[in-house]
Amino acid sequence: MGTRGKAVAAAAVAGTMALAAAGCGGSGGSDDSDAKGATSAPSGKASSGGTGGAAPAKEPIILAFGGDTHFEGQLRSRLGNAKSALGPVAKQLRAADLAMVNLETAITTGGTAAPKSFTFRAPPSAFKALQGSGVDVVSMANNHGMDYMEGGLRDSLAAIKRSGFPVVGIGKNANDAFRPYRVTVKGNKLAIVGATQVLDDNLIQAWTATDTKGGLASAKDVPRMVQAVKEARKGSDVVIVHLHWGAELQPCPLPRQKELAQQLVAAGADIVVGGHAHIPLGGGYMDGSYVHYGMGNFVFYSASGKTAESGVLLLKVENGKVVKDKWAPARISGGIPIPLKGAGAASALKRWNGLRGCTGLQARPS
Template sequence: MAAGLAVVTGMALLSAGVAVTLLDGSSGTGETAKPKSPFTVAFGGDVHFEGMLRARLDASPDTALGPVAAQLKAADLAMVNLETAVTTAGTQAPKQFAFRAPPTAFRALKSAGVDVTTMANNHGMDFGETGLNDSLAAGRQAGMPVVGIGRNAAEAYKPHTVTVKGAKVAVIGATQVLDDNLIQAWTATDAKAGMASAKDAPRLVQAVQAARKSADVVIVNLHWGQELNSCATPVQRQLAAQLADAGADAIVGSHAHVLQAGGYLKGKYVHYGLGNFAFYNSSGRTAQSGVLTLTFDPGSKGTRVSKADWAPAVIGNGLPQPLSGAAAQQARASWEALRSCADVRPTPA
């Protein structure tokens, strides 16, 4: 009786030109609402194209990230932290290390299966506002979405949104790491280009809350932590909890140059530090790398992370070389042990 009434009412609304969704899941226009299904998102850490990586990029941008590309391509969505300005111009910022890459950097990322990149980090404006504008233009030209930087704060905090297997995914980028003498110059404001700053936690929380209103999944990619410290800092923990409360489903970061813990916090997935990914000067601890792949699964309580897979790698000649067999098992066990100095758990409960 109720079903029949709903169909009759729906037909009446259609005749009046009102779009409705009927009980069978159709829109009444011959189209069926696409159901949501599980999907995967892969993450790599810090990427730049210095040293031998520049030579590799110049020689063959389509294979510049090497064998790890297969793991990125296997996911439905993949992202990395591009820790360089993409420009051939601009004036170098007053700092010891400054990175820049040609526009073919975006081609290399796309060829490796990367779908979106964050440039909110302590190298994204190494060549000033000119370099930032060039980076944005190069990203648009290559069809590579870039988050975390913009011509103003609204653009910098704006998420990249994409529909993946029926689910609307919003990706936000921000940095908590900026040189003290560059914070003001590099932070985006309503009237100035720059980066989304995680130092302004309320502004970042606001961005997450806004994205939460319309997205099925909200992902925040952060540049944070303390260099060479494999333990999550109190500042990281505090921000992770704030973002989880604001509605972020996954909070993933890098910067420390070493691996940090990953696991569940308040039912959300947090990975404090992915380490280096494509990085020219890595060895020992700073060469420990890998790909994090999260599976998002729709359910009665929304789309949550149902599985997290850490595929370890070791950087050689600047590139992450995936591990297998006993070496992978040992590396994964070492990574899991990092939870001893973090506040995340291996399971949601």
């Protein structure tokens, strides 16, 4: 990101997102993240390599998370202009120190459609579109990540390798699928793991990565999931777990979600976020960590009514812990999340805060 881009991001933090006023603001001023490492992540906001010298001081950082994203239907044409592919919400993503979404599609133009009702795929240009809109990392561990079966998986893995774009939750084997993406952001060493707790019953065996077969990281294997978090914890300041979980259109987390969240927090996860329900769920604090049970749709061709309720989750991390959180509400129109303002935003925020009631989570860090 160049000087002009950084200025735009700073303006977005101060203005559009109003993070500072909400206590979720960044450090302000110039962002020196481009110079933090010898190897830069695609967006330029974070460094995936070491500095070769003294470790940089840890600064507070802002993390942004969006929900389910694909490029089906009318969204496919947006891939032609990477910088505007996600619409106005990209300003919020670019302003964050690291932004992540759930990429709910196979990356292929071939393969064989899976035996299911809905199958999603997108060309490799989807990675450029995400990068151009400020997204730094995605998870493909979800119930659409292998929609075009083994051929689509091979294409997806090849596209990931060619692009160099950070993707978690998918791989040539289980170790690869569970491997964390490690990146240093303003002196903070992050490790990000992705996995899915949701798979069609008839596809579980075919889609689950094993020691000898490619596929998705499955959170149904709880011991392996816990092991992945413990491994990610080593050498990290912040461990983020992105999960595909829950039940469609259910506004409260399932017992198995709550149980898994507790197990992952106990294993060392500082942040557990995810989606699948196509509507927002609640979030809050659990034993010093932050858990969010569902961010709803984000860039999604068929969103309407309740499934058009969307937003960006913003977390301020300081000294390895989430110290503040903010929901920046949006409403999907034409498949794109449009940030809300004024009374519409206030009403959506009140509704979102009310979702915490059935989660058992706390509104503030203890």
